[in-house]
Amino acid sequence: MAVFPLTSPNSSAVDSAVGDKASVSGDSSAPLLGKSLEELTEWMQAQGQPSYRGKQLYQWLYQQGARSLQDITVFPKAWRQERENVHLGRSTLHHRVVASDGTVKYLLRLADGQIVETVGIPSAKRLTVCVSSQVGCPMACDFCATGKGGFVRNLAVHEIVDQVLTVQQDFGQRVSHIVFMGMGEPLLNGSSVVAAIRCLNRDVGIGQRAMTLSTVGVPGRIRALAAEQLQVTLAVSLHASNQPQRLQLIPSAGAYPLEVLLDECREYVQLTGRRVTFEYILLAGLNDRPTDAAELAQHLRGFQSHVNLIPYNPIDEADYQRPSEASIREFVAELESHRIAVTVRYSRGLEENAACGQLRASKSR
Ligand code: SAH
Numbered sequence: 618m619a620v621f622p623l624t625s626p627n628s629s630a631v632d633s634a635v636g637d638k639a640s641v642s643g644d645s646s647a648p649l650l651g652k653s654l655e656e657l658t659e660w661m662q663a664q665g666q667p668s669y670r671g672k673q674l675y676q677w678l679y680q681q682g683a684r685s686l687q688d689i690t691v692f693p694k695a696w697r698q699e700r701e702n703v704h705l706g707r708s709t710l711h712h713r714v715v716a717s718d719g720t721v722k723y724l725l726r727l728a729d730g731q732i733v734e735t736v737g738i739p740s741a742k743r744l745t746v747c748v749s750s751q752v753g754c755p756m757a758c759d760f761c762a763t764g765k766g767g768f769v770r771n772l773a774v775h776e777i778v779d780q781v782l783t784v785q786q787d788f789g790q791r792v793s794h795i796v797f798m799g800m801g802e803p804l805l806n807g808s809s810v811v812a813a814i815r816c817l818n819r820d821v822g823i824g825q826r827a828m829t830l831s832t833v834g835v836p837g838r839i840r841a842l843a844a845e846q847l848q849v850t851l852a853v854s855l856h857a858s859n860q861p862q863r864l865q866l867i868p869s870a871g872a873y874p875l876e877v878l879l880d881e882c883r884e885y886v887q888l889t890g891r892r893v894t895f896e897y898i899l900l901a902g903l904n905d906r907p908t909d910a911a912e913l914a915q916h917l918r919g920f921q922s923h924v925n926l927i928p929y930n931p932i933d934e935a936d937y938q939r940p941s942e943a944s945i946r947e948f949v950a951e952l953e954s955h956r957i958a959v960t961v962r963y964s965r966g967l968e969e970n971a972a973c974g975q976l977r978a979s980k981s982r
Pocket of ligand 1: 646760761762797798799800801804832833852854855870896897898927928929930931932973974977
C-alpha cells in the first residue's frame with residue numbers, strides 16, 4: 618500500500634500541524650475512533666480483556682455510535698469506570714441549524730475547543746455528508762469564506778470519521794455519500810484524509826465510489842493520491858480557463874500553474890482509469906463568458922472528465938456576483954457544443970450559510 622507523503626516539497630506550518638497520530642496502531646493515548654477491528658482488538662487485549670471484546674468495541678463504536686466508553690454497557694461496569702479518561706474521539710454538538718431545504722449545518726466542538734463545520738444534505742434516496750478536513754484553510758481563495766478566515770490546524774482521522782457518524786446519528790439514517798468539500802484543503806492533510814476514507818469504507822460501510830474528494834490542487838499530491846488506488850472520485854477546483862484568471866482567484870495557483878495541474882490530472886486518469894470532475898465556480902462578468910467556456914473546452918478536449926459548474930454562493934467578505942440563469946445556460950451550451958460533459962450544481966443550504974464556500978464556523982451570517 619502506498620504511503621501518502623506527510624510533507625510537501627515546500628514544507629510549511631501546514632505539514633507540521635496536528636496530523637494523524639491518532640491512527641497509529643498501538644498508541645494507547647490516541648482516541649479509539651479511526652482504529653480498525655484488529656487495532657481495537659489489540660487495544661482490548663492490552664487492557665486485559667479477551668479478544669471478543671474487541672469485536673464488541675468495534676460494533677459499538679461504528680454501528681451503535683457509542684460516544685463514551687461508559688455507553689458500552691456490555692463491558693463490566695467497574696472496568697469501564699477505571700477508564701474514565703479513555704476517549705473514543707467523538708465531538709460534542711456546539712450548534713445545529715436546519716435550512717428550509719432540509720440541509721442541516723452542524724458546528725462541532727473538538728477536544729481542544731476548536732469548532733469545525735459539517736453539513737448533512739438529504740435528498741430522495743441519499744444522505745450526503747459534506748465533511749471538513751481542516752479547521753480553517755490556508756489556501757485563501759478569494760471567493761471562499763473558509764479561506765478568508767485563515768488556517769488553524771489539520772483534522773485527525775477520528776475528527777473526520779466523527780463528522781459522518783454525527784450526521785448519521787442525527788438523521789437516524791445511514792449516510793450514503795461523502796464529499797470532502799467542507800472546510801479545508803484535503804490534500805494538505807492527505808494522510809489523515811486517506812486513512813479516514815479507508816475507515817469510513819471498511820468500518821462505517823460507505824462505498825468508496827460514493828465518496829468525492831475535492832481539491833484546489835497541491836503540487837505532487839494528486840499523483841500521490843493516485844498511488845493510493847482508492848475508488849473515490851477526484852474533483853478538482855479549476856474555476857478559470859487560463860493561468861492569469863486563475864491566479865486572480867486562487868493565490869496558490871502561483872506555485873502550481875494551470876498547465877502543470879492539468880498534466881497531473883491527466884496522469885491521475887492514466888494511473889487510476891477514473892475520470893476527473895472539474896469544478897468551476899461561475900462568477901458574473903469574470904469567468905462566465907462563452908469565450909471562457911470555449912477556452913475551458915480546449916483544455917479538456919479528449920480528457921476523460923466532467924465539468925461541474927457551481928453558480929457562486931455569496932459571502933460577506935467578497936463582492937462577486939452570481940451570473941444570470943441565461944448566462945449560465947449559455948456557458949453550458951458552449952461547453953456542450955464542444956462535447957464536454959457538464960452539469961450545474963446548485964448548492965443546498967444557501968440561506969443558512971451551509972453551502973459550498975460559506976463555511977466559516979459561525980452560527981449565522
Ligand atoms: N479545498 C477544497 C475543498 C473545499 S471547497 C477545494 O477547493 O476544492 C469545495 C468547493 O466549493 C470547491 O470547488 C470550492 O471552490 C467551492 N466554493 C468555495 N467558495 C464558494 C462560493 N462562495 N460559492 C460556490 N462555491 C464555492
